[in-house]
Amino acid sequence: MDVSTPVDELLSVVIYLTGNAIAWIAYLYVGVRLYSLSRRTRQTPEFLIAACFLLWVLSYLFFDVPYAFVRADALVPAFCSYGSLIALALGNAAFALFIRSVFRPDVRWATWLVAAITVSLVTGVVGSAWAGDWEGVNPLANPWYWLDGFGALAPAAWLGAEGFNHYFKARRRLKLGLCEPMDCNRFALWAIAGTLWVVLEGLLTASDIIYSLTGQWSELLVLCVAMFEAVPVAFIWLIFFPPEFYRRWVEGRGKPAGANLPMVE
Numbered sequence: 001m002d003v004s005t006p007v008d009e010l011l012s013v014v015i016y017l018t019g020n021a022i023a024w025i026a027y028l029y030v031g032v033r034l035y036s037l038s039r040r041t042r043q044t045p046e047f048l049i050a051a052c053f054l055l056w057v058l059s060y061l062f063f064d065v066p067y068a069f070v071r072a073d074a075l076v077p078a079f080c081s082y083g084s085l086i087a088l089a090l091g092n093a094a095f096a097l098f099i100r101s102v103f104r105p106d107v108r109w110a111t112w113l114v115a116a117i118t119v120s121l122v123t124g125v126v127g128s129a130w131a132g133d134w135e136g137v138n139p140l141a142n143p144w145y146w147l148d149g150f151g152a153l154a155p156a157a158w159l160g161a162e163g164f165n166h167y168f169k170a171r172r173r174l175k176l177g178l179c180e181p182m183d184c185n186r187f188a189l190w191a192i193a194g195t196l197w198v199v200l201e202g203l204l205t206a207s208d209i210i211y212s213l214t215g216q217w218s219e220l221l222v223l224c225v226a227m228f229e230a231v232p233v234a235f236i237w238l239i240f241f242p243p244e245f246y247r248r249w250v251e252g253r254g255k256p257a258g259a260n261l262p263m264v265e
Contacts, residue, residue, distance in 0.1 A: 018223070024060035026230040027053040030237050037240060048098035049236065055091030059084045063135075081134040088136075089121040089151065096155040103162040117154050124148025139205065140212040153201045160194025167191050185250045186239050193232040193239075200229055 031053030038046035062084035066077065096117045104110035127144025128136045139145045167187035173179035207221045238246060 018226075020060055020064050020222075020226050023226040023229040023233075024057045024064075026233040027060075028057045030233050030240075031057060033237075034240060045098055045101045046240070048094050048101060052091045052094040052098060053233070055087050055094060059087035059091060062087060078134045082129060085125055085128065085134070085136045085148075089125045089148065092152050092155060093118050093121055096158070099155055099159050099162065103166070113154070113158070117151050120147045120154075121151035124151060137208045138212050139208050145208075149201070149205060153198065156194050156197035156201060158194070160191055160198060163187055163189070163191025163194050181251045181253070182242070182247060189235045189239050193235040196228070196232040196235075200225065200232070203228065 031050050034046050034050035034053065038050055062080050066080050093114075096114045100107075100110045100114050124144050124147035125136070128134070128142055128148060131138075131142045131144055133142040133145065136142070136145060136148055139149070164187075167184065167190075170179045170184040170187050174181060174184045203221065203225045207218060207225060210216075210218050210221065242250075
């Protein structure tokens with residue numbers, strides 16, 4: 001029996017929208033700055049990660065804006081829910097292209113991996129529509145959900161693996177004075193960001209399973225997911241736009257003991 005009151009419903013929507021706003025505002029801020037950077041540098045990686053973040057913002061807005069006009073999930077137009085799913089998939093494809101362009105631009109298997117991720121995303125999105133799961137949030141009744149999920153999880157895991165691989169190599173070079181502390185630190189941040197996005201995908205899947213079983217979102221989990229999602233975005237900001245105090249801290253900690261060699265310009 002549903003004993004929820006209008007106040008309960010309003011509180012639920014406020015919690016949901018507040019949590020999502022934390023995430024999409026973070027993506028919007030960093031995405032716009034990255035796009036501006038790409039305009040100045042004319043570099044593909046900056047453009048791809050900016051496109052990824054801004055598409056994820058669009059996905060959030062497609063999903064959230066209808067709540068300003070309707071009172072229940074069932075009344076949200078399908079084109080809004082499906083638009084959110086499409087924007088999310090496009091963002092994940094851009095994410096995979098970004099990782100390839102940064103870490104493996106000339107490696108054939110990376111190209112095939114991006115292709116596999118893209119095919120998985122397209123198949124998952126189309127299959128979800130065919131199954132009637134326009135939002136792509138029903139893992140128990142929609143088998144295509146898992147293909148879309150792979151398309152989201154794989155780039156995050158790939159980023160984490162590349163980050164750790166390059167970090168350990170850079171750390172060895174740093175000890176020999178052959179690597180700048182900031183470069184080594186950036187690889188560590190990539191590794192942490194990728195790991196956090198992997199954890200985030202697990203939390204999102206758990207949230208979707210709870211919704212499939214109960215017909216209701218876990219408000220606490222939704223809020224935690226959105227707040228957690230802003231953390232890896234902050235790491236990306238540090239990678240591309242490190243404040244001066246952060247630079248000094250990293251360079252101070254990263255200087256090899258007893259190394260007094262002059263810095264190479």
